[in-house]
Amino acid sequence: MLRVLSALVGVIGFGYAGLLSASGMDEWFRTFKAEATPKQMYAFLAKLLKGADLHNHLTGAGFSEWWYDIATDTERNGGYHYYTKVSVQQCGGYGTDEFGGNRQLLLFRTIQDSTYQTLDECQRSEYKALERLTEQEKQGFLNSIRLDKAHEGRNEFFETHWNRLNELPENPHASAYILLKNMQAFGREGLQYLETQIKIRGNLKPDGSLYSPEDALEVYRDVLASDEAKATGVTAKFQFMVLRFAPDAEDSLRWMYEFADQHRDLFAGINMAGREDNDKGYPLRFLSTLRELRHQYPAVPLAFHAGEVDEPNQHVRDTLLLGAQRIGHGVNTITDPDTLLLMRHGPYLIEINLISNLLLEYIDSYSQHPFGEYLRLDIPVALSTDDRGMWDSTMTDEYYVAVKEFNLSWRELTSLARNSLQHSFLPPDEKKAALDFYAERLAKFTAETLAHGFPDQDTDLEKRSFICKYQAALCSKE
Structure with missing residues (x-):
């Protein structure tokens, strides 16, 4: 079948390939799925054009090695020096973080030099400059901000990873570097658009004083304007992230709404995030605030983490009442039939995070994930990476x-990328241009695949990565 299709398109030429692309690629991909080795399938999907990543926490999207590289590169990171905790000496005198949690015993918690200088001699003895770590200590630092052990799950992720990074993401030069690395990696994977969640307030200068939000944003602007960023072929825009269970979440939302309205060229929208099993962040808490803001400002697009929880509830429905256009995760939407019906063929998209949902134990296996049900009920869905640096995934x-888990057809596979662009928060003219560009790229990819097949390629993967653990055959030498 593969040879017949390839020969046929080869005879009639690429100009006619578009007429064959729908049925032709359906048949081609069906046969390819049946015949391809795991490595061949992975190599094909690595080249596949994928549209956008709409659910991306920039801090969590940085691989451990990227954080280490920028933290120890003073020429590129703005002149910062960093220390990380490598021992616990029970020095005492420690304060608490902004939510009352004492972090005295947390190894590999990272601070910048201005903070280090405020510690007493005993406290300083617990820390070591990142560039002076032994190989064992460096490996400990790298492993401390990724879920690399079987016993680690959501508590390790929510309660320690961010507190270990600590002051590193508060350096806008470091975070902008993580943005660039993501753009470069996504460009190699065939993505063309990224909406990522960034922190623009509370950024620290090397001396410990605060950047103004405008000055911090200028650091990101400079990176996006660089030749390195332009060479990726990826367009990036930002979302503000409101930590929904924080005591001052309403005030943060008001500030972010105003700032996003003033910087619509870079800020695509606002994302309400945070552990959904913390009841202080329940969706309807923000109803009156959002109604107040919609009275004052032109519409700012809204995404909301909802349905990322074990219990059945109606948080997704409540989120739609808030005005959300996209639902992050939506795992438990399947337990709310009325909302499920509301979302069929509708304007709302569910941002699907398969790997995140498994590693954080919202599902025990992919057989429990409702992604296939949503997809085949015609609820708009798109795949996204969430905190991919902490999963070691792509x-x-x-x-x-x-x-592999849902036996996607070619039409279903390509609908994911199309949905991601259609439901992006890009302005209408930019969205149309992005969709047209994707259609052109996909037509060329389809025609070339039908004409020539897909050549065998080696897959170069880190053996510690998520995908190697998922299917060992991808990383074997045979």
Whole structure:
């Protein structure tokens, strides 16, 4: 079948390939799925054009090695020096973080030099400059901000990872570097658009004083304007993230709404995030605040983490009442039939995070994930990576899991990328241009695949990565 299709398109030429692309690629991909080795399938999906990543926490999207590299590169990181905790000496005198949690015993909690200088001699003895770590200590630092052990789950992730990074993401030069690394990696995977959640308030200068939000944003602007960023072929825009269970979440939302309205060229929208099992962040808490803001400002697009919880509830429905256009995760939407019906064929998209949902134990296996049900009920869905640096995963990994676990057809596979662009928070003219560009790229990819097939390629993967643990055959030398 593969040879017949390839020969046929070869005879009639690429100009006619578009007429064959729908049925032709359906048949081609059906046969390819049946015949391809795991490595061949992964290599194909790595080259597949994927549209956008709409659910991306920039801090969590940085691989451990990227954080270490920028933290120890004073020329590129703005002149910062960093220390990380490598021992516990029970020095005492420790304060608490902003939510009351004492972090005295947390190894690999990272601070910048201005903070280090405020510690007493005993406290300083617990810390070591990042560039002076032994190989064992460095490996400990790298492993401390990724879920790399079987016993680690959501508590390790929510309660320690962010507190270990601590002051590193508060350096806008470091975070902008993580943005660039993501753009470069996504460009190699065939993505063309990224909406990522960034922190623009509370950024620290090397001396410990605060950046103004405008000055911090200028650091990101400079990176986006660089030749390195332009060479990726990826367009990036930002979302503000409101930590929904924080005591001052309403005030943060008001500030972010105003700032996003003033910087619509870079800020695509606002994302309400945070552990959904913390009841202080329940969706309807923000109803009156959002109604107040919609009275004052032109519409700012809204995404909301909802349905990322074990219990059945109606948080997704309540989120739609708030005005959300996209639902992050939506795992438990399937337990709310009325909302499920409301979302069929509707304007709302569910941002699907397969790997995240498994590693954080919202599902025990992919057989429990409702992604296939949503997709085949015509609820708009798109794959996204969430905190991929902490999973050691890629967008290709998400696509590979989706194909393997849910037997996607070619039409379903390409609908994911199309949905991601259609439901992006890009302005209408930019969205149309992005969709047209995707259609052109996909037509070329389809025609070339039908004409020539897909050549065998080696897959170069880190053996510690998520995908190697998911399917060992991808990382074997045989």
